[in-house]
Amino acid sequence: MTEIQSLEKRFQDRIDNEERIEPRDWMPEKYRKTLIRQISQHAHSEIVGMLPEGNWITRAPNLRRKLGLIAKVQDEAGHGLYLYSACETLGISRDEVLDQLHTGKAKYSSIFNYPTLTWADIGAIGWLVDGAAILNQVPICRCSYGPYARAMVRVCKEESFHQRQGYEIMLALANGTPEQKEMAQDALNRWWWPSLMMFGPSDSESTHSAQSMAWKIKRFSNDELRQRMVDMTKPQADILGLTIPDPDLKWNDEKGMHDFGEIDWGEFWAVVKGDGPCNKERLAARVKAHEDGQWVRDAAVAYSEKQEARKAATDTTQVA
Amino acid sequence: MQNWPLYEVFIRSKNGLSHKHVGSLHAADADMAITNARDVYTRRKEGVSIWVVESKDIKASNPEDSEALFDPAEDKVYRHPTFYDLPDALEHM
Ligand SMILES: [Fe+2]
Ligand SMILES: [Fe+2]
Numbered sequence: 001m002t003e004i005q006s007l008e009k010r011f012q013d014r015i016d017n018e019e020r021i022e023p024r025d026w027m028p029e030k031y032r033k034t035l036i037r038q039i040s041q042h043a044h045s046e047i048v049g050m051l052p053e054g055n056w057i058t059r060a061p062n063l064r065r066k067l068g069l070i071a072k073v074q075d076e077a078g079h080g081l082y083l084y085s086a087c088e089t090l091g092i093s094r095d096e097v098l099d100q101l102h103t104g105k106a107k108y109s110s111i112f113n114y115p116t117l118t119w120a121d122i123g124a125i126g127w128l129v130d131g132a133a134i135l136n137q138v139p140i141c142r143c144s145y146g147p148y149a150r151a152m153v154r155v156c157k158e159e160s161f162h163q164r165q166g167y168e169i170m171l172a173l174a175n176g177t178p179e180q181k182e183m184a185q186d187a188l189n190r191w192w193w194p195s196l197m198m199f200g201p202s203d204s205e206s207t208h209s210a211q212s213m214a215w216k217i218k219r220f221s222n223d224e225l226r227q228r229m230v231d232m233t234k235p236q237a238d239i240l241g242l243t244i245p246d247p248d249l250k251w252n253d254e255k256g257m258h259d260f261g262e263i264d265w266g267e268f269w270a271v272v273k274g275d276g277p278c279n280k281e282r283l284a285a286r287v288k289a290h291e292d293g294q295w296v297r298d299a300a301v302a303y304s305e306k307q308e309a310r311k312a313a314t315d316t317t318q319v320a
Numbered sequence: 321m322q323n324w325p326l327y328e329v330f331i332r333s334k335n336g337l338s339h340k341h342v343g344s345l346h347a348a349d350a351d352m353a354i355t356n357a358r359d360v361y362t363r364r365k366e367g368v369s370i371w372v373v374e375s376k377d378i379k380a381s382n383p384e385d386s387e388a389l390f391d392p393a394e395d396k397v398y399r400h401p402t403f404y405d406l407p408d409a410l411e412h413m
Binding site for chain 1: 323324326342343344345346347348349352359360363364380382383
């Protein structure tokens with residue numbers, strides 16, 4: 001066994017023993033790269049995810065809804081920050097990670113490339129998109145990489161409010177006027193399939209899955225989590241009195257789970273590759289926000305340098 | 321973020337408990353790091369006190385030294401109360 005092989009074996013043994021890997025521990029280069037890719041994509045999704053919802057803050061129907069939505073969007077900013085700092089522990093700088101997003105080299109969750117056309121979309125996002133995010137994120141609380149797992153514990157604690165505020169919006173609309181109910185149904189129609197796509201390609205197509213499972217970065221397959229999403233959401237839609245837009249969706253007594261229709265994978269790959277309804281708009285908004293904020297970052301540095309210089313000056317006077 | 325150093329953030333969740341590491345963030349200086357830490361890590365009253373330390377000022381032990389550092393404690397079972405054989409009838413000890 002070469003030295004690298006024996007290091008790799010020791011590493012895998014630690015993972016198999018459910019030990020956590022910490023930033024300064026030895027790790028295979030591919031493990032590091034995989035985590036940088038996954039954690040930064042996750043962080044970018046939190047950040048870009050603020051855009052479709054931020055779109056409705058000024059138009060929330062009342063103060064209660066506005067407070068809830070602002071708090072949710074602020075949480076998503078926090079999630080992005082926890083994740084960026086977890087990512088940096090792997091030896092990549094914040095600037096580099098942000099660059100990858102702004103140049104389009106890094107991906108973020110495709111779901112945020114769909115538009116928010118009505119207020120009901122805010123309800124549907126909280127209910128379905130945050131619902132799917134919770135299913136994806138809970139197992140990551142046990143991820144083998146310590147900083148990612150710890151960030152995820154914080155994130156998961158906060159997500160439940162997001163989903164509940166979304167469902168409450170849907171509930172109010174579904175029990176409102178016929179027009180409001182129709183608006184809720186329309187939002188469900190548009191967000192259902194993209195939400196199922198959030199779990200990624202089907203297991204047979206998923207390229208990184210097997211290695212990520214072996215490294216315990218991932219605990220359940222894409223299809224397993226997607227099935228859970230369907231089983232969990234169907235009864236929730238029934239309570240709203242809304243219909244999930246899938247004629248093939250029905251309970252399968254034998255399997256003890258729902259059968260459901262095929263995802264439009266053509267649409268999935270098109271949006272991943274940049275041809276979704278809002279890909280260009282989202283990236284442009286993110287780049288603009290970053291560039292518009294440059295003077296603030298410069299001012300903060302200038303201020304801290306001035307404080308530093310003033311402090312140094314007083315210290316010298318005291319010595320003299 | 322250029323020139324914005326990285327700070328490690330420690331939060332005391334309530335008086336009587338120690339400060340605990342919660343994560344890190346970038347800030348132009350320590351005061352800003354505290355304000356940012358308030359927004360990023362204590363949006364739901366998770367803390368009553370915040371410490372920030374510039375990450376570069378932390379000296380960490382090397383995982384490769386962990387045998388030398390921590391193994392010596394392994395064979396010192398006599399440091400634990402259960403090492404000592406005492407009669408079952410004995411109480412309050
Ligand atoms: Fe989030
Ligand atoms: Fe969320």
